[in-house]
Amino acid sequence: MxxxxxxxxxxxxxxxxxxxxxxxxxxxxxxxxxxKLRPHMKTAKSIDVARIALAGNFGGITVSTLKxxxxxxxxxxxxxxxxxxxxxxxxxxxxxxxxxxxxxxxITDSSAMAEAISRAAVAEGVMVDLLIELDSGERRGGLIxxxxxxxxxxxALHDLPGTRLAGVLTHAGNSYHCRSLEDLYRxxxxxxxxxxxxxxxxxxxxxxxxxxxxxxxxxxxxxxxxDGLTEMRCGVYxxxxxxxxxxxxxxxxxxxxxxxxxxxxxxxDLNAALIDAGGLALSKDRSTGAPGLAEDVGFxxxxxxxxxxxxxxxxxxxxxxxxxxxxxxxxxxxxxxxxGARVRVLPxxxxxxxxxxxxxxxxxxxxxxxxxxxxPRVNGW
Amino acid sequence: MxxxxxxxxxxxxxxxxxxxxxxxxxxxxxxxxxxKLRPHMKTAKSIDVARIALAGNFGGITVSTLKxxxxxxxxxxxxxxxxxxxxxxxxxxxxxxxxxxxxxxxITDSSAMAEAISRAAVAEGVMVDLLIELDSGERRGGLIxxxxxxxxxxxALHDLPGTRLAGVLTHAGNSYHCRSLEDLYRxxxxxxxxxxxxxxxxxxxxxxxxxxxxxxxxxxxxxxxxDGLTEMRCGVYxxxxxxxxxxxxxxxxxxxxxxxxxxxxxxxDLNAALIDAGGLALSKDRSTGAPGLAEDVGFxxxxxxxxxxxxxxxxxxxxxxxxxxxxxxxxxxxxxxxxGARVRVLPxxxxxxxxxxxxxxxxxxxxxxxxxxxxPRVNGW
Numbered sequence: 001m002x003x004x005x006x007x008x009x010x011x012x013x014x015x016x017x018x019x020x021x022x023x024x025x026x027x028x029x030x031x032x033x034x035x036k037l038r039p040h041m042k043t044a045k046s047i048d049v050a051r052i053a054l055a056g057n058f059g060g061i062t063v064s065t066l067k068x069x070x071x072x073x074x075x076x077x078x079x080x081x082x083x084x085x086x087x088x089x090x091x092x093x094x095x096x097x098x099x100x101x102x103x104x105x106x107i108t109d110s111s112a113m114a115e116a117i118s119r120a121a122v123a124e125g126v127m128v129d130l131l132i133e134l135d136s137g138e139r140r141g142g143l144i145x146x147x148x149x150x151x152x153x154x155x156a157l158h159d160l161p162g163t164r165l166a167g168v169l170t171h172a173g174n175s176y177h178c179r180s181l182e183d184l185y186r187x188x189x190x191x192x193x194x195x196x197x198x199x200x201x202x203x204x205x206x207x208x209x210x211x212x213x214x215x216x217x218x219x220x221x222x223x224x225x226x227d228g229l230t231e232m233r234c235g236v237y238x239x240x241x242x243x244x245x246x247x248x249x250x251x252x253x254x255x256x257x258x259x260x261x262x263x264x265x266x267x268x269d270l271n272a273a274l275i276d277a278g279g280l281a282l283s284k285d286r287s288t289g290a291p292g293l294a295e296d297v298g299f300x301x302x303x304x305x306x307x308x309x310x311x312x313x314x315x316x317x318x319x320x321x322x323x324x325x326x327x328x329x330x331x332x333x334x335x336x337x338x339x340g341a342r343v344r345v346l347p348x349x350x351x352x353x354x355x356x357x358x359x360x361x362x363x364x365x366x367x368x369x370x371x372x373x374x375x376p377r378v379n380g381w
Numbered sequence: 382m383x384x385x386x387x388x389x390x391x392x393x394x395x396x397x398x399x400x401x402x403x404x405x406x407x408x409x410x411x412x413x414x415x416x417k418l419r420p421h422m423k424t425a426k427s428i429d430v431a432r433i434a435l436a437g438n439f440g441g442i443t444v445s446t447l448k449x450x451x452x453x454x455x456x457x458x459x460x461x462x463x464x465x466x467x468x469x470x471x472x473x474x475x476x477x478x479x480x481x482x483x484x485x486x487x488i489t490d491s492s493a494m495a496e497a498i499s500r501a502a503v504a505e506g507v508m509v510d511l512l513i514e515l516d517s518g519e520r521r522g523g524l525i526x527x528x529x530x531x532x533x534x535x536x537a538l539h540d541l542p543g544t545r546l547a548g549v550l551t552h553a554g555n556s557y558h559c560r561s562l563e564d565l566y567r568x569x570x571x572x573x574x575x576x577x578x579x580x581x582x583x584x585x586x587x588x589x590x591x592x593x594x595x596x597x598x599x600x601x602x603x604x605x606x607x608d609g610l611t612e613m614r615c616g617v618y619x620x621x622x623x624x625x626x627x628x629x630x631x632x633x634x635x636x637x638x639x640x641x642x643x644x645x646x647x648x649x650d651l652n653a654a655l656i657d658a659g660g661l662a663l664s665k666d667r668s669t670g671a672p673g674l675a676e677d678v679g680f681x682x683x684x685x686x687x688x689x690x691x692x693x694x695x696x697x698x699x700x701x702x703x704x705x706x707x708x709x710x711x712x713x714x715x716x717x718x719x720x721g722a723r724v725r726v727l728p729x730x731x732x733x734x735x736x737x738x739x740x741x742x743x744x745x746x747x748x749x750x751x752x753x754x755x756x757p758r759v760n761g762w
Contacts, residue, residue: 009470010762042702064703084657084703085645087721089390109646113720140704141646141655173701264466265490265522274522276465280736281762284665320554321423321732322445322465323521339494340468351702355661356736358761380739381391381662 002371004305007361009262009342010281012353014360014375015307015368018256019052019238026220026237027056035226038062038081038213040235043351046360047075048375053238060103062215062233066093069104071378078102081213083169083233085109085133085141088120095124105166105211109133109143114156114163121162130157131169131211132202136194137187138173145170145197154202154209167211168198171233175218178247179292188223191216196228218249241350242301243287246294257354258307258344259300260361261324263337272317273326273337277345279319283352300345300353302326302337306368307344311336316345355379383752385686388742390643390723391662393734395741395756396688396749399637400433400619407601407618408437416607419443419462421596421616424732427741428456429756434619441484443596443614447474450485452759459483462594464550464614466490466514466522469501476505486547486592490514490524495537495544502543511538512550512592513583517575518568519554526551526578535583535590548592549579552614556599559628560673569604572597577609599630622731623682624668627675638735639688639725640681641742642705644718653698654707654718658726660700664733681726681734683707683718687749688725692717697726736760 004013030037039053042064050061050072060079063069069080070093078101086094086106097104108114108130121128132153135142143149150168157165172191178184191214202209214223215233223232239257240250261277282299289296302314314337317327324345326337337343347353354360359376363369385394411418420434423445431442431453441460444450450461451474459482467475467487478485489495489511502509513534516523524530531549538546553572559565572595583590596614604613620638621631642658663680670677683695695718698708705726707718718724728734735741740757744750 008474008762085655087643087645087657089643089721093389110720113646116721139648139651140701140706141648262468262470264468265494267520267522270520274466276468279666279733284667284733285660286665320521325521339491340470340497352660352665381389 004260004363004369004371007260007371009260010277011260012357012360013258013260013344014362015256016362016372017365017368018254019049020365022238022240022254022256023053023055026234030232031056033226035229036060036231038231038233039238040083040215040233041068041072043235043354044238045377045379046375047072049238050077062235065381066090067381068378069097073097073100073102081105081131081169081233083107083171085113086117086130087113088116091117091120091124094128095121095126098126098128105129105131107131107133107169109141109153111153111156114153114160118160118162127162127164129164129166131166131213132157132198134168134170134194134198136170136172136191138171140173142170145194146201150198150201151205151207154205154207158207165208167209167213168195168202169211169213170195172214172216172219175216176247178218181222181248184218184222184248185224188219189225191219192223192225192229199228217244218247221249236350239350239354241347242297243348246288255346257350258303258346259353261343261345263339263341263343266334266339268334271327271332273332273334275324275326275343276322277324278322280321280356282316282319282324282345282347283349283356284319285349285352287349297348298327299324300347303344303346305342305344311343385641385744385750385752388641388752390641391658392641393738393741394639394641394725395743396637397743397753398746398749399635400430401746403619403621403635403637404434404436407615411613412437414607416610417441417612419594419612419614420619421464421614422449422453424616424735425619426758426760427756428453430619431458443616446762447471448762449759450478454478454481454483462486462512462550462614464488464552467498467511468494469497472498472501472505475509476502476507479507479509486510486512488512488514488550490522490534492534492537495534495541499541499543508543508545510545510547512547512594513538513579515549515551515575515579517551517553517572519552521554523551526575527582531579531582532586532588535586535588539588546589548590548594549576549583550592550594551576553595553597553600556597557628559599562603562629565599565603565629566605569600570606572600573604573606573610580609598625599628602630617731620731620735622728623678624729627669636727638731639684639727640734642724642726644720644722644724647715647720649715652708652713654713654715656705656707656724657703658705659703661702661737663697663700663705663726663728664730664737665700666730666733668730678729679708680705681728684725684727686723686725692724
């Protein structure tokens with residue numbers, strides 16, 4: 001039997017019980033609202049996690065790479081939104097998925113791109129469903145709702161050969177900048193309004209708009225009004241991380257993913273200790289250092305081996321490739337962290353940390369000291 | 382025939398010609414100095430790259446993980462320093478390597494750890510060679526040269542059953558903070574002095590010290606005095622990156638690794654464009670944003686598809702998981718970067734960026750538009 005104590009470090013731990021609770025909570029939030037929950041698999045990249053996230057939902061997912069799309073289609077999931085602006089260079093892989101029967105939907109925010117995709121789709125002999133990408137405040141990709149471009153692009157997608165207008169999509173990535181519940185309510189409502197406004201524009205122009213899709217974990221957790229929406233997309237909620245905790249989207253005790261590491265040295269002269277988890281084991285995301293948050297936990301927050309209890313105010317203050325430097329407020333608790341002790345590091349940003357591993361060591365739901373399984377991830381592109 | 386133009390994006394490109402020149406330059410620098418070059422494989426993690434780095438050298442390497450040690454031993458390299466503080470928890474894998482004939486050397490900076498390693502080595506029935514880790518200014522691991530602890534630890538390693546004192550080792554990671562050639566000369570000389578001082582202490586106490594090992598790419602490039610050293614360890618020099626360029630350790634035109642990406646959108650309203658390489662394709666290292674450097678290139682510097690020419694002053698200003706936001710000083714050169722155009726992103730910190738991929742697409746030495754090979758990497762632990 002593999003136990004937590006027998007794992008080599010560093011390694012990526014997934015608490016199966018916490019995952020189930022997180023998934024059930026979000027599924028429960030959308031049950032009966034009329035809004036379909038479409039989990040975003042970019043965080044977990046695992047069919048085993050997807051099955052838990054999809055329990056009680058309609059079965060569609062969101063992905064961030066074509067490799068994810070291909071992997072999940074291989075595992076029988078065939079309603080997939082690829083939520084990164086489509087370019088014709090990617091059409092041959094998209095066409096392969098469509099030809100094998102996947103209901104794959106892309107996104108675009110440009111009429112020029114729609115025309116190029118149309119030409120590529122015709123050449124491949126497939127019909128590509130596309131959502132119009134809208135910018136609801138993140139300032140990444142997307143058209144501005146209410147602008148004439150929305151109807152122009154909608155008409156192009158509707159009329160061009162090889163493309164079909166499936167609806168509209170937006171992502172309130174700006175919710176990550178919220179620092180109060182009022183902010184979160186406002187951003188969630190703006191996200192909704194942007195999507196509904198563009199959907200109304202399309203319908204007023206006689207165009208179809210079956211899908212009105214929004215989502216981010218913070219807005220999915222805090223949104224109060226779903227009028228006019230058909231779908232909610234979110235992914236981080238399955239695992240959670242310290243940053244999501246700091247912006248009030250996830251309980252600290254519900255964070256399901258952590259890195260198991262070993263204390264490999266003491267530096268009393270520096271009031272610090274070293275662990276064998278550095279930039280490669282934790283990633284270099286510094287989201288908890290953003291302005292307005294409660295605490296900068298550096299590159300991760302240090303818990304005991306069972307992940308039940310935080311150790312003092314210890315955090316990973318600095319990372320090298322394979323070393324993490326533990327620091328704390330006040331005197332470093334060397335007695336609680338002898339060399340050889342094992343700790344769990346709660347990640348700042350779980351999407352980045354999980355991506356450093358080829359899979360999860362999954363703790364048993366009933367006995368979190370037992371390792372029940374290994375669930376592989378589909379990394380890369 | 383696979384060509385650069387036929388690769389899907391994002392992907393990791395290795396310019397074989399540049400790699401060969403970088404490797405030959407460092408090998409040439411140490412030829413005839415009496416100091417053996419022991420390449421650090423933590424950056425490349427590839428046997429194909431190791432073979433090029435080892436050409437003309439004695440054949441030993443440095444590694445940062447036991448997985449690297451096992452992989453390189455599987456490929457016939459058997460003189461290996463594992464340059465992360467050893468803990469007894471890792472002894473079973475170390476013992477397996479030693480029993481199969483590898484000359485594996487660990488490092489430690491603690492007498493308590495030496496005793497624990499001794500007990501584990503005796504239990505495994507192996508003899509473990511250990512170097513005393515010294516702190517030459519990085520403030521990570523290591524004893525202070527000249528302190529009594531050096532001789533105490535040396536005697537412990539010499540006398541304890543199951544351990545053998547192999548020598549001393551230090552790494553001037555603080556060379557990364559240098560901002561002038563004078564700084565670099567000084568740090569390189571300090572690194573040397575620390576190692577030689579501790580070696581002298583051990584010998585004066587009647588202890589052996591066969592190995593006097595130092596190294597970091599900046600000090601390996603700029604060191605002027607090698608008296609008393611036996612080995613130089615460095616790794617980033619094989620590839621180079623923008624940060625190494627900014628601290629005068631690597632030519633911009635010699636950077637051998639880059640990420641091929643596609644422009645997937647324009648945002649004229651934001652004076653920006655999007656590429657399909659984000660935080661996962663580039664990593665989130667921000668080393669070029671460190672104080673005192675010439676230019677903060679964000680998450681990477683944008684070159685044309687052949688990597689011969691920088692495009693304006695374009696850089697990856699912001700990353701999302703799968704999107705990079707290109708920005709520039711002044712008006713964004715949209716005409717040079719139409720949607721669908723392909724660019725090469727020079728990484729800030731190549732150790733982190735390369736680790737996001739399972740291998741390298743290797744360009745032909747003679748024709749850098751042709752992809753000659755795929756070289757896998759050994760990621761993980």
